[in-house]
Amino acid sequence: MSVAKDFEPPKDLIFPPADLYSDEPQLESYLHLQQMLLLLKCIDWWWRDYNNFFAAGNLSIYYSPRQRKSEDFRGPDFFVVLDTERKPRNSWVVWQEDGKYPNLIIELLSNSTAATDKGLKKQIYQDIFRTPEYFWFDPNNLEFAGFILVGGTYQPIESNPQGLLWSQQLSLYLGVHENQLRYFTAERYLIPTPEEFAEQEAQRAEQATQRAERLAAKLRELNIDPENL
Numbered sequence: 001m002s003v004a005k006d007f008e009p010p011k012d013l014i015f016p017p018a019d020l021y022s023d024e025p026q027l028e029s030y031l032h033l034q035q036m037l038l039l040l041k042c043i044d045w046w047w048r049d050y051n052n053f054f055a056a057g058n059l060s061i062y063y064s065p066r067q068r069k070s071e072d073f074r075g076p077d078f079f080v081v082l083d084t085e086r087k088p089r090n091s092w093v094v095w096q097e098d099g100k101y102p103n104l105i106i107e108l109l110s111n112s113t114a115a116t117d118k119g120l121k122k123q124i125y126q127d128i129f130r131t132p133e134y135f136w137f138d139p140n141n142l143e144f145a146g147f148i149l150v151g152g153t154y155q156p157i158e159s160n161p162q163g164l165l166w167s168q169q170l171s172l173y174l175g176v177h178e179n180q181l182r183y184f185t186a187e188r189y190l191i192p193t194p195e196e197f198a199e200q201e202a203q204r205a206e207q208a209t210q211r212a213e214r215l216a217a218k219l220r221e222l223n224i225d226p227e228n229l
Contacts, residue, residue: 031139032077032108035180038193039078039106042183043170045194051086055079060091063101063128076121078106079131082169101129103169106181109138122147126154133157133169137181144176162188 036057060075079102107117146165147154164175173184183191
């Protein structure tokens, strides 16, 4: 759980309404949109039996009752909050979520946002959000980096020999596969999308059927009745 250490609202403060809607701009490109949807789809499927997390993309995070949004700061492209209720939200309003901030944030870089993502946003996620892990990925040139909060400062996460970065928050690896950012298990197996999983299951079923047919054909050649086995 990531909770801001300095979040203590004044007693006389009148909070804005809790049902604040997200106010994020559209994603940069088709690649950015597909990447965000891929991250959401895979984590939702992998954790389909759990109801204690919230994952979202391109959604505003309201973290200060006095906050005024500026051109310099918008919500993360993708984030995950742990130990919270899994339910739809119009935005993430910190003071309505027990002071919780994202446990993990991923920004999708572009020519127009890279400087902010690597500078201002990284500083905000480090100093205000206290988000334990921050990653960025560029869908165009495949630049990928990750950072873990150590002593209040982001330190680079070292990659393994396969180029994967370990996320302690997700207990999963993150890495580039076929030009997209994907999740991998601790055993370094690619976590499939629901569609990929269904296709794999169909292939396994087809292979099992083919093996059974070959066995039946062999038994017929030997004049053996399968029911007598």
